[in-house]
Amino acid sequence: MNIGGVIMEALESLNANKLRSGLTIIGMVIGVGAVIAMLSLGEGVQSSITGEINSLGSNLLIVFSGNDEEEVRNVEPLKEADVEALNDPFNAPSVDKAVATLGGNVEASYGGESGSYSLTGTTADYADVRSIEITEGEFLTDEHQLGVASVAVIGPDVAQQLFDRTEDVVGETIRLDGQPFRVIGLTKAKGGGAMGSEDDIIIVPMSSARTRLVTRSEYGQVDVLFIQAVDDDSVQEASDEVSEYLRERHRIDTGEADDFTVYTQESVAEMAESITNVLIIFLGGVAGISLLVGGIGIMNIMLVSVTERTREIGLRKALGAHKSHILTQFLTESALLSLIGGLVGILLGWGLAVGVGIYAESAGTDISPVFTANSILLATLFSAAVGIFFGIYPANRAASLEPVEALRHD
Amino acid sequence: MSDVVIEARDLRKSYLMGEIEVHALAGVSFDIQRGELLSIMGPSGAGKSTLMNILGCLSLPTSGDFILDGEHVSDLTQDELADIRNRKVGFVFQSFNLLSRSSALANVTLPMRYAGISNAERNERARKALESVGLGDRIYHKPTELSGGQQQRVAVARALVNNPAILMADEPTGNLDSKSGRDIMDLLLELNRDKGVTVIIVTHDPEIGAETDRIIRLKDGLLESDA
Numbered sequence: 351m352n353i354g355g356v357i358m359e360a361l362e363s364l365n366a367n368k369l370r371s372g373l374t375i376i377g378m379v380i381g382v383g384a385v386i387a388m389l390s391l392g393e394g395v396q397s398s399i400t401g402e403i404n405s406l407g408s409n410l411l412i413v414f415s416g417n418d419e420e421e422v423r424n425v426e427p428l429k430e431a432d433v434e435a436l437n438d439p440f441n442a443p444s445v446d447k448a449v450a451t452l453g454g455n456v457e458a459s460y461g462g463e464s465g466s467y468s469l470t471g472t473t474a475d476y477a478d479v480r481s482i483e484i485t486e487g488e489f490l491t492d493e494h495q496l497g498v499a500s501v502a503v504i505g506p507d508v509a510q511q512l513f514d515r516t517e518d519v520v521g522e523t524i525r526l527d528g529q530p531f532r533v534i535g536l537t538k539a540k541g542g543g544a545m546g547s548e549d550d551i552i553i554v555p556m557s558s559a560r561t562r563l564v565t566r567s568e569y570g571q572v573d574v575l576f577i578q579a580v581d582d583d584s585v586q587e588a589s590d591e592v593s594e595y596l597r598e599r600h601r602i603d604t605g606e607a608d609d610f611t612v613y614t615q616e617s618v619a620e621m622a623e624s625i626t627n628v629l630i631i632f633l634g635g636v637a638g639i640s641l642l643v644g645g646i647g648i649m650n651i652m653l654v655s656v657t658e659r660t661r662e663i664g665l666r667k668a669l670g671a672h673k674s675h676i677l678t679q680f681l682t683e684s685a686l687l688s689l690i691g692g693l694v695g696i697l698l699g700w701g702l703a704v705g706v707g708i709y710a711e712s713a714g715t716d717i718s719p720v721f722t723a724n725s726i727l728l729a730t731l732f733s734a735a736v737g738i739f740f741g742i743y744p745a746n747r748a749a750s751l752e753p754v755e756a757l758r759h760d
Numbered sequence: 761m762s763d764v765v766i767e768a769r770d771l772r773k774s775y776l777m778g779e780i781e782v783h784a785l786a787g788v789s790f791d792i793q794r795g796e797l798l799s800i801m802g803p804s805g806a807g808k809s810t811l812m813n814i815l816g817c818l819s820l821p822t823s824g825d826f827i828l829d830g831e832h833v834s835d836l837t838q839d840e841l842a843d844i845r846n847r848k849v850g851f852v853f854q855s856f857n858l859l860s861r862s863s864a865l866a867n868v869t870l871p872m873r874y875a876g877i878s879n880a881e882r883n884e885r886a887r888k889a890l891e892s893v894g895l896g897d898r899i900y901h902k903p904t905e906l907s908g909g910q911q912q913r914v915a916v917a918r919a920l921v922n923n924p925a926i927l928m929a930d931e932p933t934g935n936l937d938s939k940s941g942r943d944i945m946d947l948l949l950e951l952n953r954d955k956g957v958t959v960i961i962v963t964h965d966p967e968i969g970a971e972t973d974r975i976i977r978l979k980d981g982l983l984e985s986d987a
Binding site for chain 2: 352355362363366661662665666667668669670671672673674675752753754757
């Protein structure tokens, strides 16, 4: 028998019991749909996070106080003086620019409007290191720093919420924790992301933040260092130089653990990727369970079908069907059930993922689901494989029936 | 017309029913010539069905020799048996056993599909077979749209379509009213007389037996009479 004939016959027999075939297919649709939706959303989250990390700035190193991997006593905080020293090419030749930040939350108000925003106290080079673009006005300067000026650069979300507009805001005076600050610049919208929006920030001079808004226990203490390496190739060198130099300044003996942690953009991206990989596997696994349930549904229905059609099988054998003919017939039916389910499921999963993406975007998070030809091919093949796998037992049962017994069955 | 189509030598078949061994056939021997019309008769439990299953190559004897159209059947595999059935045996069952979803034509093509015959030839031969049983105008009807007698005609057409050596009919009129039954008997007699088909009818109805040239009577798994 040719393949076309086998498929036509299988379709005919599935068509003979539309409701049953339909319900079985729905099981597969849900299974495959869930897998596709979860995988594409997972990949979407991954690529969105990776993009986010890459948009932090180029050739970037980030230094935090403390060490996550080893226990360190008497952690010495990072200081402004560390930054000044790192900016000296004599100490760290691979470092282009280093800036320090102080972070916190601040209550900002203008007129009747107010809100809580993340505050960054920093210096003029921060704009370069973090690739911040200014659409209106200017970024902080060294004069603002020296003068402990009450000036602020704000993100477009802040402007939108406080002034109800995202232009012509320079020169306005807002209150940060009750103290007046003059708006001198507006940053370009970067869009929200999985790591929080970059658009609802308020940036003030480090000196102003330290004296008016944020308190730290030690003199000159800062929270995070952002360091830009001179070029792509020297990121690792820069990281080594920073580590070596900070160990020296913090007087850490050879063999003892760092009391700070240096992340490269790459290492952060790797870490995020390994986390999102776990997420994808987990989501895919949960969705895979529904695929398994769909497969069991197919097996169940095929078993019922074999029992119902025992006489037919007996007749076919009496008329000369080999074991393999019967096996092929039933396997084709179960493979078709799951393949149809799989194809519809791919559409459903795609719709689902796009829907979730749209919802997430309206909620301010950018997750655009990623569909690859690979994942679609994989889902198609996998669903056919599920059909064949769960069809083997019923089909084998059908093929092994004794013609005499099967013909006598009623 | 004197060549032997079936040689049965000391056919025995026993089953285990629980712990007891039941001898359904206890040693039966006979020959059937090509072109014969005969019936196998006997009370229920006499071994009629068992003998029919062996003659139709649906099952193998426990011991004994069975030669069908020159081929030793006794020690073949299931798939080899299936090929023999496909080429050499045509079946007509009491309950027709048609595929209810398929048209008369598709039902008749079924044995040819397993014989690996091309689509076009299958349809051509099935059409001719249906015409020869008087159903040339109903080839696209489904079994549910046909009367009992017409359904049995489709079954006869299906049985003949691969030009088998023997046609096995198991109570072919058992599910039919007397008029349709008469028609089917006439069809079988005509096939035997005009086309020389070897017809073996298994029945417990003496009237049908009386219409055949030879009656093999079984009792308790043994040949009671052969005339």
